[in-house]
Amino acid sequence: MRQLHKEQIETAMAALKEKTIDHVYFTACGGSQAVLMAGQYLFDKELTVPCHVYTANEFNYATPKGLSENSLVITCSHSGTTPETVEATKKAREFGAMTICLSNEEGSPLWEAAEYPVHYDWGKDVDASDLNKGILYGLLFNILLVLDGSKKWETCLNEFDKLNDLVIAEKSKFEITAKEWGKNQKRDKIIYTIGSGINYGEIYSTAACWFMEMQWINSNAIHSGEFFHGPFEITDYDVPFILVKSIGDTRFLDQRVEDFTKKFSNKLMVLDQADFDLESIDSVAKEYIAAVLSGVVIRQMVEAIAFERGHSLDVRRYMWQMKY
């Protein structure tokens, strides 16, 4: 993590130590909300302090009654201009909550709205630990150090310094798989994504942003725990699924989905986190590193299918084209 990001997080943590937090709220929209979902899962499992994640306008229009001066509200917007997220941050401050935002744009409306803004970098050549997810985990582990205190969060912080090397290695390992997947699936009108636990956010943004928004491919992110309670009846030999198989606590849920789906669909792509080479990583950090790596491989798959379909990931027909 760059010195700049570290200092911004340290400033926020110094303030956090002075507060009594009885509620953590994550709120953002779309892909940014999806990124924050990992935080909700992690805190839920590791903190007794309750923690929620909201799409920003639900937070704004149906504001939770628990929001108060003892709340910590974490928001995120890449451009820092997402109106709903800026509004949510302002609302949180009106209630006296401590606000931390993540953004790629210093000086943006979100940056100005939050009490403790934290910057993340962006671009192909940036170290993975300085991108949005790397910075988010850095923030989360620091918050856990303050609120929970376990030494394992220091270990996690240190292990994330190895993220970039792992990203490069796994990208290379999955390059051909991703390209083949793109070739094979390019005619599909719908692709379902499935996952659980800390990976739900990743499969949510894969469905909503990569497929629906950027490829105009129908999609739906199905929680592995819900698959057998409705959605699985859609399974057929020609129905494509991407399953992220966790190495975390919810692996059994994903395994059940794989065992069933491979019998009835010829188009199941399993991204098994056990295939990532995480030998150099302390066991307490593996699940979180793996969650980021899954996103990297999915991005490769999406780039491959976009190329095969001649549909650039930069194309939009409504977003940026009109007011709505």
Added chain:
Amino acid sequence: MRQLHKEQIETAMAALKEKTIDHVYFTACGGSQAVLMAGQYLFDKELTVPCHVYTANEFNYATPKGLSENSLVITCSHSGTTPETVEATKKAREFGAMTICLSNEEGSPLWEAAEYPVHYDWGKDVDASDLNKGILYGLLFNILLVLDGSKKWETCLNEFDKLNDLVIAEKSKFEITAKEWGKNQKRDKIIYTIGSGINYGEIYSTAACWFMEMQWINSNAIHSGEFFHGPFEITDYDVPFILVKSIGDTRFLDQRVEDFTKKFSNKLMVLDQADFDLESIDSVAKEYIAAVLSGVVIRQMVEAIAFERGHSLDVRRYMWQMKY
């Protein structure tokens, strides 16, 4: 509400009054989880006590750290046999939490697992206030009376006695609309559902259970607040949507979706809760009554499309046919 249900809820409330609750958890699977989502929304808005909803196996395998003897855990399964939900109820009791279950089956494994089981009726001729949602709202308002104390929850309880007459009236009013919708959409391979606030659970089960499970129609439940942050790029003249337009706090979110989608899709069905005749209902209860009525109309639409497609709602290819 029948005397039996009332007594079961009263027994639970007498116990609740003796407890200090610092966390409410709702957990179930599929359609039952969807029903409980209304509880999560309602409590989140009306109580400072934090409240979460989980698919049962995520609760089991990644158990929230906040689960303790000061938790209230509410579970639901129609048959009372859903293994994940039974397990979640047992786990909650192991942690010393107070457990309330909703089920149609007295004496079922779920019924035996929960400390305070509450029965709901089922069937075409049953009074709507004795069905699962009627009983759930009865339970929720009673809990709010204990934990919040406002008189408005008594009003809500009383207003729900009028539910059955309203159901009959709205069913009749929407009968032709529902049949026409079924005729017009019967060839569609995908139908998206959209909603927000207290209605999200209803559009979630419409997608996952009515369409994917019972009609093998592709679907995805999109939160109105997320629509413009990815999913809306899928919109085209021939893409079908069902939008539940709330009369509650999140109506603005739904309105934005309608304003946009009606311009770019010829297959938008708006179910506007403002069209329900709720004049006889006290304003504090309208939103909750409307949420139930939306479900009734959606059910009519689903029955209509099932008839048109010759695909009975009772057909399954995997569920009940095999072990998985």
